[in-house]
Structures are given as C-alpha cells and as structure tokens.
Amino acid sequence: MRGLKAMLWEASVLDPNEGIRFHGLTIPDCQKVLPSAPGGKEMTAESMLWLLLTGQVPSPEQSRQLSAELAEKGELPDFVAKLIDSLPNTLHPMTQLGMGVAALNHDSAFQAAYERGIKKSDYWTHTLEDCINLIARLPALAARIYRNVYHPENSLLPVDKNLDLVGNYSNMLGFGHNEHLTEYLRLYIALHGDHEGGNASAHTAHLVGSTLSDPYISYSAALFALAGPLHGLANQEVLRWQLAMQKEIGNEVSHDKIKDYLWKTLKSGQVVPGYGHGVLRNPDPRFIALQEFCKSRPELQSSPIIQLVQQTAEVAPDVLKEHGKTKNPYPNVDATSGCVLHHYGLTEFKYYTVIFGVSRALGALTQLVWARALGLPLERPKSYSMDALEKLIKSS
Ligand SMILES: CC(=O)SCCNC(=O)CCNC(=O)[C@H](O)C(C)(C)COP(=O)(O)OP(=O)(O)OC[C@H]1O[C@@H](n2cnc3c(N)ncnc32)[C@H](O)[C@@H]1OP(=O)(O)O
Numbered sequence: 001m002r003g004l005k006a007m008l009w010e011a012s013v014l015d016p017n018e019g020i021r022f023h024g025l026t027i028p029d030c031q032k033v034l035p036s037a038p039g040g041k042e043m044t045a046e047s048m049l050w051l052l053l054t055g056q057v058p059s060p061e062q063s064r065q066l067s068a069e070l071a072e073k074g075e076l077p078d079f080v081a082k083l084i085d086s087l088p089n090t091l092h093p094m095t096q097l098g099m100g101v102a103a104l105n106h107d108s109a110f111q112a113a114y115e116r117g118i119k120k121s122d123y124w125t126h127t128l129e130d131c132i133n134l135i136a137r138l139p140a141l142a143a144r145i146y147r148n149v150y151h152p153e154n155s156l157l158p159v160d161k162n163l164d165l166v167g168n169y170s171n172m173l174g175f176g177h178n179e180h181l182t183e184y185l186r187l188y189i190a191l192h193g194d195h196e197g198g199n200a201s202a203h204t205a206h207l208v209g210s211t212l213s214d215p216y217i218s219y220s221a222a223l224f225a226l227a228g229p230l231h232g233l234a235n236q237e238v239l240r241w242q243l244a245m246q247k248e249i250g251n252e253v254s255h256d257k258i259k260d261y262l263w264k265t266l267k268s269g270q271v272v273p274g275y276g277h278g279v280l281r282n283p284d285p286r287f288i289a290l291q292e293f294c295k296s297r298p299e300l301q302s303s304p305i306i307q308l309v310q311q312t313a314e315v316a317p318d319v320l321k322e323h324g325k326t327k328n329p330y331p332n333v334d335a336t337s338g339c340v341l342h343h344y345g346l347t348e349f350k351y352y353t354v355i356f357g358v359s360r361a362l363g364a365l366t367q368l369v370w371a372r373a374l375g376l377p378l379e380r381p382k383s384y385s386m387d388a389l390e391k392l393i394k395s396s
C-alpha cells in the first residue's frame with residue numbers, strides 16, 4: 001500500500017525527501033513560531049496541539065490558556081488510578097498505557113451523547129471534548145505507570161495548575177528539577193505529535209474511529225500499533241541495541257568496530273533499529289532536530305551513549321546501502337530519541353514508547369475531531385483471496 005493515496009489528513013503532510021510539515025510548517029519553522037513555556041525555549045505540546053487542530057499558530061496567551069485548561073482537567077479518575085495500581089509491574093508499560101486509555105472511556109462524552117441519540121452534525125463537538133480530556137489526562141496516567149513500574153517508593157505529585165502539559169509530565173515523572181530534560185521532553189513530544197495519516201498508529205486511530213468508537217478506545221487501539229518494534233517501539237529497541245553495542249565494543253570506539261557490529265546484526269537476520277522508513281528517503285528531520293538539541297549542550301556532546309549514537313549514524317547508511325535491501329538507509333527519529341533520556345537519567349528504555357504515545361495523541365486525536373466534523377465514512381477497503389489474486393494476475 002506504499003504510495004496509495006487513500007486518506008484525508010489535514011494536520012501534516014510527509015514528503016519523502018523533505019520530511020514532515022505541520023500545516024505547511026517545517027520543524028525549524030515550528031521551532032521559530034510556536035510559543036514556548038515560561039522560562040523555556042522549546043515549543044510546547046499545547047502550541048503544537050493548537051496548530052494541528054486549527055491550522056493557526058497560537059499566541060503565547062492562547063497557548064497558556066490551553067495549558068491552564070489541560071491542567072484543570074488533568075487528574076485521573078480514582079478507578080483508573082486503582083486499575084493501573086493493580087497491574088503487575090512486569091506488564092509492559094505500553095500495555096498498561098493502552099489499558100488505562102481504554103478505561104478512560106468510562107467518561108466518554110461522545111459515547112454518552114451517541115446513546116442519547118445526537119445528530120451526525122453534532123458528533124464533532126463531543127469528540128473534541130473527549131480528545132481534550134484525554135490529552136489532559138495522559139501525563140498523570142503515563143507518570144503513574146512510570147512510578148509503579150520503576151519507582152514504587154516515590155509518591156506521585158498532583159497536577160500543578162501553573163505548569164504546561166509537559167512541565168507537569170516531567171514533574172510527575174520525578175524530573176521536574178531537571179530543566180534540560182523537561183525542555184527535551186517538550187521538543188520530543190511536539191516533534192512526535194503527528195506524521196501524516198498513514199503511519200500505523202495514526203491510521204489505527206482513524207480506522208477504529210471510523211466505526212464511531214469513541215476517541216478513548218480509538219486511541220487505545222492506536223497505542224497498540226505504536227507498541228510494535230517496526231513502529232514506535234523502535235526507540236526502546238535502539239537503546240537496547242546501542243547499549244549492547246557499547247558493551248561489546250568497550251571504550252575504544254571506532255568506525256570499523258561499529259561497522260562490524262552493524263554487519264553482525266544484519267547477518268543474524270535482524271533489522272537495524274532506528275534506520276529505514278516506509279516513506280522517508282532522506283535522514284528524518286526529527287532526527288536532525290533532536291541531534292541539534294544534543295549539539296547545543298556540552299554535557300550531551302560529552303556523553304558516551306550520545307557519541308555512540310552519532311557515530312553509528314555516520315557509519316550505518318553506507319553499511320545499509322551495501323546490504324542493499326532497505327530503500328532508506330538513513331536514521332529515523334527513533335535512532336536518537338532515547339539516548340538523551342538515557343543521559344539525563346530516564347534510563348528505563350521499556351518506558352520510552354509511552355512518551356511517544358503521550359505525544360502521538362496530539363495528531364491522531366485532532367484528526368478524529370476533523371473526521372467527525374467532515375462526516376468521513378466507515379473505512380472498509382477491499383481484500384482479495386489468493387485465488388482471486390492469481391486470477392487477476394493471469395487476466396492482466
Ligand atoms: C516512528 C517510526 O515508526 S520510524 C520507523 C521505526 N522502525 C525502525 O526503525 C525499525 C527498523 N526499520 C524497518 O524495519 C523498516 O525500515 C521499516 C519498518 C521502518 C519500513 O519498512 P519498509 O517500508 O518495508 O522498508 P523497505 O521497503 O525499505 O524494506 C525493504 C527490505 O529492507 C529491509 N529493511 C528495511 N529497513 C531495514 C533496517 N533498518 N535494517 C535491516 N533491514 C531493513 C526490510 O526488512 C525489507 O526486507 P525484506 O525484503 O527481506 O522484507
């Protein structure tokens with residue numbers, strides 16, 4: 001289905017060579033025009049949300065108002081907190097996130113209104129209400145999972161009404177004191193927010209939403225698509241793979257040793273995580289933006305894991321070209337997104353895709369609002385049996 005034009009998706013468009021544009025704006029454009037949090041420099045998640053939903057760049061005041069609204073709605077219902085607390089800490093954080101998001105549909109405005117019997121033309125208002133409530137609650141849910149799985153000794157902070165969405169998330173994760181990590185999370189979450197409609201997570205939200213499932217269960221389904229290693233889970237896999245490489249190579253890192261490790265991975269029949277893409281045919285501009293963040297901070301430049309990720313990106317494209325299979329031998333966003341988290345102390349890499357999941361809600365949910373506003377139909381493509389396919393080929 002590569003290249004098949006089959007969906008309407010307003011918020012962003014992906015060009016194979018140039019990468020993503022959000023309502024026409026490139027990542028550097030967004031970094032210039034989208035408001036940052038007070039005291040910060042990186043664009044906020046809510047300014048990206050505003051842009052994705054409306055196509056307009058919000059003023060700093062509008063962005064702050066949205067932060068205040070999200071903080072106001074940010075606490076988890078008790079029964080969801082209890083549900084998450086009852087899960088074994090050995091259950092993957094992404095499974096927990098998907099379960100928590102699905103359970104939030106208890107309070108779905110769309111589902112309740114549908115049961116009451118509303119007009120099609122009113123679907124979007126209740127969808128919007130659910131989407132905003134879900135985005136508001138994701139930090140408390142995701143932070144609770146982190147606390148339960150990795151730091152059960154810590155108590156959880158409540159939502160701070162004066163902080164932006166990611167400021168609150170970082171605070172509840174226990175990293176509020178680390179302004180560098182909080183800023184990185186702002187950039188990370190804004191950047192991963194949308195990647196047009198055909199990627200597996202956004203497409204899943206769109207498909208499930210097309211059955212008029214409410215936004216909570218539509219996005220829960222999307223999260224389970226994101227949890228696959230060929231998609232969002234690749235950022236966890238990259239860290240695991242780079243740490244294994246680091247262990248094998250030791251302190252004397254060289255391009256030749258990295259090359260040997262890459263070939264070892266390829267010859268064992270595995271993919272190189274963080275490289276290749278279904279659409280992109282150049283280095284991912286999200287990769288470049290996160291690398292620029294690293295280059296602007298001396299402590300990151302001297303970090304061994306960040307250096308190893310950078311050196312791998314210098315070697316891997318030639319190895320993948322020689323290997324000759326992948327259509328895109330360049331790094332995607334997942335090649336670098338986890339190493340900064342690791343450097344700043346968020347070392348539990350099985351958690352990384354949860355952060356991606358908090359982010360992808362921005363795009364996938366705003367497009368659900370538009371899908372309901374525009375009355376888009378049930379998605380139902382045609383499938384063929386092997387027999388029918390053979391007949392089709394013979395007759396053509
Ligand atoms: C946020 C994101 O989701 S970004 C993507 C994150 N995923 C990864 O980084 C995982 C590694 N990359 C991959 O597996 C792939 O490049 C994907 C899944 C991203 C894209 O898949 P496709 O569109 O099928 O890629 P492409 O058309 O280039 O694949 C052709 C062949 O090259 C292989 N290939 C592609 N990328 C890689 C890679 N990084 N390492 C080794 N082989 C690769 C494919 O497995 C396929 O092999 P096959 O013919 O034996 O089945």
Ligand SMILES: O=C([O-])CC(=O)C(=O)O
Pocket residue numbers: 194195198199200201278279332
């Ligand atoms: O676009 C894709 O297929 C995968 C991707 O990079 C994303 O969803 O962010």
